[in-house]
Structure formats: structure tokens, C-alpha cells
Amino acid sequence: MTGSHTDDASRPLLEVEDLSVEFPLPRTSLRNRGPRALRAVSDVSFTMRQGETLSIVGESGSGKSTTGRAILRLPPPTSGSVRFDGIEMSSLAPRQVRDLRRRMQMIFQDPLASVNGRMSVGDIIEEPLIIHGLGRAAERRARIVELMELVGLKPGWQGRYPHEFSGGQLQRVGIARALAVGPDFIVADEPVSALDVSVQAQVINLLARLKQELKLTLLFIAHDLSVVRQLSDRVAVVYLGRIIEIAECDTLYASPxxxxxxxxxxxxxxxxxxxxxxxxxxxxxxxxxxxxxxxxxxxxxxxxxxxxxxxxxxxxxxxxxxxxxxxxxxxxxxxxxxxxxxxxxxx
Incomplete structure (x- = not known):
């Protein structure tokens, strides 16, 4: 169960141009009658080629997570263009966006908050397969076993519930869920910030291995430059909703x-x-x-x-x-x- 990859190797897989995201705010007084908006992301532009990892780094409130979510239309951008494999996402109907999301998945920051505590781990991993109509029941069960082994979990644990797992193990469940439908592109929204330092290294190593084995294109979001060097091909630094520097990883660390x-x-x-x-x-x-x-x-x-x-x-x-x-x-x-x-x- 894999996504369809671009045939044109010269064309970027993801093209983001002048992306901006605004959130409307209520009026603070009767005197202030005009519309107010918080501009979380301003005129962000970058491209990503197939198999590349781009890390977006910045302080809390810099707009890095909103940028990643807006690419997946969670929420939709206020303005700008997002093209995935040559497809302009703003022109798609809701059903077409849902179909395209099979190729574009997300790993969330808080592993416990991102799962349903009443579902078993096996059901959590299987859910995207059911939503996208992939495989029969026996094929989905085999896929669950394959995914759990891939991310370093014991397949016999699929009947357990989220509260029975550590934070690092739950994040591995989240990674398995994101991989279930065979995506080409994954947004990892601060996937290690809620984990202990020793567990952070394990999850980073896992993502680095999966990137190589599955040829994933990864947008990795973090607030700490110390956690992205091993994983990144390029790094974009954001401040107050704007990219202020973007460079090849080794170049940025050697000569900011x-x-x-x-x-x-x-x-x-x-x-x-x-x-x-x-x-x-x-x-x-x-x-x-x-x-x-x-x-x-x-x-x-x-x-x-x-x-x-x-x-x-x-x-x-x-x-x-x-x-x-x-x-x-x-x-x-x-x-x-x-x-x-x-x-x-x-x-």
C-alpha cells in the first residue's frame, strides 16, 4: 500500500508560494468596529524535492506549526499557493482534498492527545486504512503487524490501549498510523518535544531510518536546532511568521x-x-x-x-x-x- 510518486524528477514534490494564514479576532470594544486578524504566517515560500527533509525551526509562537498544518489545509491558507506534485490544492473540492491526503499525512506533537483513548492501538493504526478503503480485513490485520514491527513495537501489543504505553511508544503508534496509507509526504509537528531527551534520540533515529527505507519527504517542525541536524537536508528558520533564513543543513550550522x-x-x-x-x-x-x-x-x-x-x-x-x-x-x-x-x- 504505497502512494503514487511523481514521474517528473525535475519538478519539486511540494511548492509553497507566498503562504499566509490569518485568524479573525473579535472586536475588543464598540469603538473598534473594523475587522481584526492575527497574522500567524506571512508570505512563506519554499519548495521540497522528493525524498528531502526540510526542518522548520523557531521559537514558540513563530508560526512554524501553523505553516505545516496550512499545507495540509488544517486550516486552509488565507492566501498563497500550495502545489503538491503539480496539483494546486486551493482548487480542489473537499473530496479531492481527502483523496490527496492519502499521500500527505501528519505526526502530531502530543502522542496521547492525538489518539482516541477508547480505541486499541491496532484499531488506531487501522483507522486510516478503513477511511481510505484500503484492503480487506485480513489484509489490514497483516498491515498492522507490518507497521508495528517497522516502528519497533511488538505486534502482540495491538490489543492494548493508549494508557498502557509510554510517551515514546505512543509516538511510534502515531508514526505507524501516519505510514499506514503509504504516504509520499509527512508533516512531523514537533514529534519529540513532549518526550524525554533519551527517547527523543530514539524517535529521531527511527524517523531517519524510515526516511531512507521508504523514501519519504519529511517536513520536520521543531523549536530546537539541536534535534534536527541529524535528520535534515535543509533548515528554515522562522521568526514572527516569516522565513528569515533557509540553507543546507551543514552550511547553516557551520555559517549562520x-x-x-x-x-x-x-x-x-x-x-x-x-x-x-x-x-x-x-x-x-x-x-x-x-x-x-x-x-x-x-x-x-x-x-x-x-x-x-x-x-x-x-x-x-x-x-x-x-x-x-x-x-x-x-x-x-x-x-x-x-x-x-x-x-x-x-x-
Whole structure:
């Protein structure tokens, strides 16, 4: 039971262009009669090729989870385009969206909240097969056994209920459920943030193995850069609903170009105690601004140590600074192999 893969290897599997998501808000007073909206995602654009893993990283409230859900139309985008295997999803009828979701699945953040506690684990994994009309009862039972073995669970546990499992085991159930219909593309919405550190590593290793074995295209959402390096081909850093840097994984970790990315990486612990003790973490001042009243120009300027008047006057576009990196910053950090200039100059 596998999805149908794109025949045109040169065409991206997923194309997201100017994606924006707004949530309407009630009026706060009789004086405020106009419509109000919270803009959670603003003009996000990226592509993904078949078999790639792109990680979206940012602080809580940055819009990363909303971006992943909007791609699956949970909720539908307010504006912008999402094309999956060349199909424009905004033009599809509800039944067509449901059919396409067989190829586009999701792993949720909270493994316990994402399952029905009154259903056995076997029934949870079987449910998407029934919804999409895949296989007869005997074939579905065999598929359940196959999936449980694939994610490292004992098939004899399929009659147990969610409360009998640990968080890590339940997340494996969620992964098996997402894989049941043979998808091409999976959105993993912070799948390890609710787990212990040791269990996080096990789930990351499992996803890395499944990615290779099943040729999955994975959009991995996380708030911590330390958990995505092993899994990612590229990393997109988001701030206040916008992508501010996107780069190949090794390039981003070796040479972050946006000040915010540099600050995030400075908080990632180093395995060498001497190197960890010798470095000085970058401490950002203040909180992320509210999406209800974002700052003018660059959204990060209110916390940036490099901010200048230009940053308040103009919002920097996401533009290439190297073959591997795009960054939205008027004054990006120098590449790791260059000497910083004595005077900041606009890029």
C-alpha cells in the first residue's frame, strides 16, 4: 500500500508560494468596529524535492506549526499557493482534498492527545486504512503487524490501549498510523518535544531510518536546532511568521548568516566541555513581538544587536547570499571563511 510518486524528477514534490494564514479576532470594544486578524504566517515560500527533509525551526509562537498544518489545509491558507506534485490544492473540492491526503499525512506533537483513548492501538493504526478503503480485513490485520514491527513495537501489543504505553511508544503508534496509507509526504509537528531527551534520540533515529527505507519527504517542525541536524537536508528558520533564513543543513550550522539563527545556535550545547566553557552564548533581549502589532521593517530588529535605521524603514526580502543560503537581513553575518568588514554595509 504505497502512494503514487511523481514521474517528473525535475519538478519539486511540494511548492509553497507566498503562504499566509490569518485568524479573525473579535472586536475588543464598540469603538473598534473594523475587522481584526492575527497574522500567524506571512508570505512563506519554499519548495521540497522528493525524498528531502526540510526542518522548520523557531521559537514558540513563530508560526512554524501553523505553516505545516496550512499545507495540509488544517486550516486552509488565507492566501498563497500550495502545489503538491503539480496539483494546486486551493482548487480542489473537499473530496479531492481527502483523496490527496492519502499521500500527505501528519505526526502530531502530543502522542496521547492525538489518539482516541477508547480505541486499541491496532484499531488506531487501522483507522486510516478503513477511511481510505484500503484492503480487506485480513489484509489490514497483516498491515498492522507490518507497521508495528517497522516502528519497533511488538505486534502482540495491538490489543492494548493508549494508557498502557509510554510517551515514546505512543509516538511510534502515531508514526505507524501516519505510514499506514503509504504516504509520499509527512508533516512531523514537533514529534519529540513532549518526550524525554533519551527517547527523543530514539524517535529521531527511527524517523531517519524510515526516511531512507521508504523514501519519504519529511517536513520536520521543531523549536530546537539541536534535534534536527541529524535528520535534515535543509533548515528554515522562522521568526514572527516569516522565513528569515533557509540553507543546507551543514552550511547553516557551520555559517549562520542571520543574527537570529546565530543566537539560536549559540544556545545549542557543545559535546566538548572545553569548547562549551570557552564560548559566550548570545542572549537576546526582550520577547518576540506580538503578531497583532509586528514592528515595521525587519521583524527581528527590536531584539537585534545589529539593527540600524534601514532595518526599521524596509523589510528585507529573503534573498540568496550564497549558493546554499537565502537570508532576510540587510546586514547578514559574514560567511565563516571571511573576515568581518569594519563597517556594516547593506547587502
Amino acid at each position: 548568516r542571520h543574527p537570529y539563527t546565530k543566537a539560536l545556535l549559540s544556545a545549542v550545547p557543545l559535546p566538548d566541555p572545553k569548547a562549551e566553557a570557552a564560548r559566550t552564548p548570545i542572549l537576546l533581549e526582550g520577547e518576540m513581538p506580538s503578531p497583532l502589532s509586528p514592528p515595521s521593517g525587519c521583524p527581528f530588529r527590536t531584539r537585534c544587536w545589529k539593527a540600524q535605521p534601514l532595518c526599521a524603514a524596509e523589510r528585507p526580502p529573503l534573498a540568496p547570499v550564497s549558493p546554499q543560503t537565502e537570508v532576510a537581513c540587510h546586514f547578514p553575518e559574514p560567511a565563516a571563511d571571511t573576515v568581518p568588514a569594519g563597517q556594516l554595509q547593506p547587502q
